[in-house]
């Protein structure tokens with residue numbers, strides 16, 4: 001269906017990576033072959049507000065060949081596997097990734113389905129940023145070079161030397177570091193030295209020859225742009241807004257929301273007090289639809305201008321249709337914003353999330369608009385999933401995992417798919 005659609009820049013098919021994978025001789029060139037997007041995230045199956053500390057990793061998948069209006073419906077989303085809790089593995093998830101890659105290799109070779117051979121490729125890996133680092137065996141946020149796309153030194157102790165992205169990482173370097181790790185690293189000390197030097201451990205993802213780990217992993221805009229940058233900036237604004245001005249802000253928000261569609265969701269009645277528990281969608285709504293009017297004359301002029309520049313960049317980045325011009329306008333606006341915010345708020349308020357946005361332009365040109373690869377759809381899927389009390393299955397899985405880790409990973413997927421089909 002995607003072959004005959006009109007190209008208008010609103011989906012992945014109009015952008016670089018899809019075009020490259022659809023060239024003559026490539027897997028997507030042939031009808032019936034599929035491109036898969038995987039999302040990996042850690043979630044508390046008992047709910048975010050639960051006092052029970054429990055974290056399971058969920059690997060879910062969508063088929064990008066489906067039109068976007070049905071692609072993210074729960075009936076078309078899959079749970080591929082689950083990493084059992086109660087705690088997240090500390091360093092990497094290669095044990096689980098190996099199982100996944102084995103299945104992906106078989107899909108690359110082709111499987112009989114309904115009388116025809118279907119081949120599939122892994123097109124994109126997205127997810128919560130720390131979770132993504134673990135599944136791809138990158139170093140965590142703790143290292144001073146904490147960007148998975150470039151070699152930017154992110155240590156505040158060594159000074160913030162400008163906001164531009166640094167030397168890009170190279171796929172070949174990461175792949176050879178992965179091979180070196182597999183053959184040579186044997187203890188904790190060697191692991192530490194390897195991470196300091198190369199940023200990444202061994203990962204089985206490099207064995208998929210068509211998959212470029214560096215290019216085909218995303219920086220999720222839901223976590224990065226809205227729960228990262230927008231939230232951090234708003235937190236900073238709270239330090240300069242007086243109690244009186246916060247009350248004015250609350251009353252303006254209430255008034256504006258009366259004129260917005262109910263489907264947009266609502267903000268807390270006291271945003272200054274409860275902003276911390278706001279979801280990514282609420283930060284998006286606040287920034288894009290409410291804040292420019294609500295914050296008018298409440299902030300010093302430079303601070304208002306700075307927030308305005310952030311919102312301008314967010315609007316460009318969130319454009320429903322994407323093209324080179326919009327991506328570049330968003331990028332340029334963001335650089336101007338970031339320089340101003342650094343001058344106003346100080347380097348101590350610049351986190352790694354602020355840097356990661358600098359790589360969004362490349363992602364927009366490779367994958368298309370942010371709604372293609374952001375995690376909102378997957379988060380909705382997870383919340384549906386856990387509302388149905390599926391953690392019973394995780395308990396079952398955990399017991400089974402101890403007995404037979406290989407088969408449990410895939411049997412669980414079958415059980416979950418069956419369970420969801422009954423809903």
Ligand SMILES: [Zn+2]
Pocket residue numbers: 147148149150151152165166355356359
């Ligand atoms: Zn970077």
